[in-house]
Amino acid sequence: MTEKLVIRVGQSHQNPIHWLIYSSSDEQIIASGELDNAEQLAQLSDKAVSRDVSLLLSASQVQLKRVPLPTKWNRKLEQALPFMLEEQIACDVDELFIAIGQPTLDGEQHCIDVAICNKQWLKDWLSVFNELDIELTRVVPDALLLPEQQDNGLSMIELGQQWLCRLGQWHISAIEKSWGADYLYALQPSKIVHYSPAEGIPDVAPKEAKESEYELPLALFAKHLNSTSFNLRQGVFAAKKKQPQWWRDWRSGLLAASITIGCFVIVKGAQLVMLQTQADELKAQAVATYQQAFPGKVVRPHLLKKQIEGELAGLGNTEHGGFLELTNHLVAVYGEVEDFTPETLRYDRRRNELRIRARASGFQVFGQVKAVLEQRGLTVQQGSLNNDGDVVIGEIRLRGDS
Template sequence: MSYRLYARPVPPFADLDTEPDGQLFNWVLLDASGDVQAQGTGDTRAHIEQTLGQNALEHVRLIGLIPGDEALFCFANIPAKQERYIRQALPFAVEEQLAQDVESMHLALGGRGNEGFRVAAIDRQRMASWMALFRDWDHVRLEAIFPDASLLPVNDQDWSICLDGTSALLASRQGEWLKMQIANLEIFSDTLAAPSEDEVVAEVRVAVFGTQQELDHQKPLLTSLSNSRRLVVSHQTLELMPLELLAHAHHHHYCQPVNLCQGGFAISNENGGAWRPWRPVIAIAGLWFVLQLGVELGLGFYHQAKAEDLNAQAMSVYRDAFPQDTRTHAGNVKNVLLGELRVASQDGPREDFLALMKRTGQQYSMLPANDSVQFNSINYSRARGELVVDLRADDYSKLSALRTGLNQQGLDANIGSVVNEASGARGRLTISGG
């Protein structure tokens, strides 16, 4: 029977160099059907190994869980489909989302969602320490290392929150995860309740997990969350520790975590004998690979020759248009042209604050019954050349009429964050021109 061991280190975390056996773990052992066969809290690695040995369990699959705030979640919008090209583009796709040098980070690739690929980023040295903590256990083989919060079940909820002592684990339906102090949860709930720029007001469903003792202790906080305007909060009581919830969700595929054991930290199969029955297949695959490589090389030389011919034709056209330019070559002609177009677009006409206000006021004065349209606030961004006006009207059609009139004047006007209320409608009008 196949078993899975979920091990989660308990803070404070021991220094593996000076105290290799000093780290304590909470752990849960599940059988193939997902039932709990054994568990423990605050036990050493030696104690867990002894328990497995006493029950004659071998080759147990080990799932290591590290604190959710050790690994940063981000999205990578990469149009490629082949994994090799996706991994090559991954550092460039996420580097702006990271607070430290991407070269010092280990990037683990997850599945693709609506926003792009889910990515976990963790400091390489920290990842090496976690690998050392979970590697080479007796009776087990390491299968994966996950941020603990990424194993929270979301199901039909928008967000799941698990109360875990002084901390809270959070996960969203998009696959995001994070860990924070419970004291900051009420502040973060304002972020959950705030609609995005173009979103019509809707409910945000939140499931809160915790033991009965924790739910009772955090009752004022939970009451505050339930009183939030957009949050619909439900409580789910845990009988034991949160680790059982995480293990259950992972075993039954109620979550989509990102395995950190990839790339330089991938887990190698040390049991060479397991490959022996597959050697004939590997030999045939190797022969096919050599033949395919020969075909690919031939095609590569052919396409290289065609590319050089096309480059020569492109440069001939460019020289006819720009005979004085001697620095541009086939390797940078695309960037040169894009740069010229970018400069040309930036130097184009752009309306300033006063011009945008004047033209907006003209359209406002032309609205029928414009006294029912109120300007709540006005903001202007010189860098973007945008005027942002928060409006309220007794009917959305008046907001739409104002936007239409501005567009007919040649301006770019859009309405976002529309909220329909009993007394009318309010929204954010963004105007730019030129």
């Protein structure tokens, strides 16, 4: 994202809120403004879409410290860090959120840079943005984004009724105009580099005006956002892993499709189980019928079809062969003619004739049956046909070779 939305909040939700949209590629201010209080933050929801959003906290609410360590920084020291800070703070350490910066060396002394703020205060601010669905990529103290000066030089810029200050790498402050002079005399910087007109700054050190960079404070901060890797969004306040844009755009559709596919699989699975149960029942019926028709025969379920074909082939060479041949031709009719239902079968073995009394939906059905059987080379005689309500009842005689 080349455009950044920078939002700077104060101590209270009732304090004014400054915001600015900055283009990194063009190094230009796209838009800026000021809100009266946190209740108006909803106005920035649309501006936050598809932009990298950074929240700047007032330097008066975030304290930076460099903590000496007994050895090189490690995980065990991180767990002991709250106890190491207890003597340096005036409140209960459990009320504080401690964000960890970079390990460093002060001469030969191992140190760790930390930022401290009230845990509940930070939680309240993050909750406000979360409720508005404004995703904060970074949370940084504002004055930490002032340019770093060497040799104990002090950077200053005016914002609202305060001067924001940065001394060296890890020292920031926000001073009021009413007592700022005393603070600067105590600080004794080697020089003061100011990014706003400095008529109200006492002459405690040589001043260097950056008139070419006199601009909105948030624009200066936006330019230097990439100059520090520090982020208060860590630990319990770590940002959730950002979902890809394609997922956010298609999430609802994909979830609906997943549910549909899941339901389809469940239904088809249930149908498969039902069909398998029916198949098992029909297989059992087939085995029982075979055993009844051919008692004493060993049944092999996986070879049942071949066994039946073998038995029928054997019958074809016996006195029952003619009957089986004629019924086999009759069975073929069902694949070609609808609404034809035999009611009785009578077989005359001497004449090799099969008489079928059947019912059909109309007279033409009997004609179709006669035509199909004649095409199979049989002698077919059609008896009388009679109406019986909605159906037609009649007789057909099939004769094979005597």
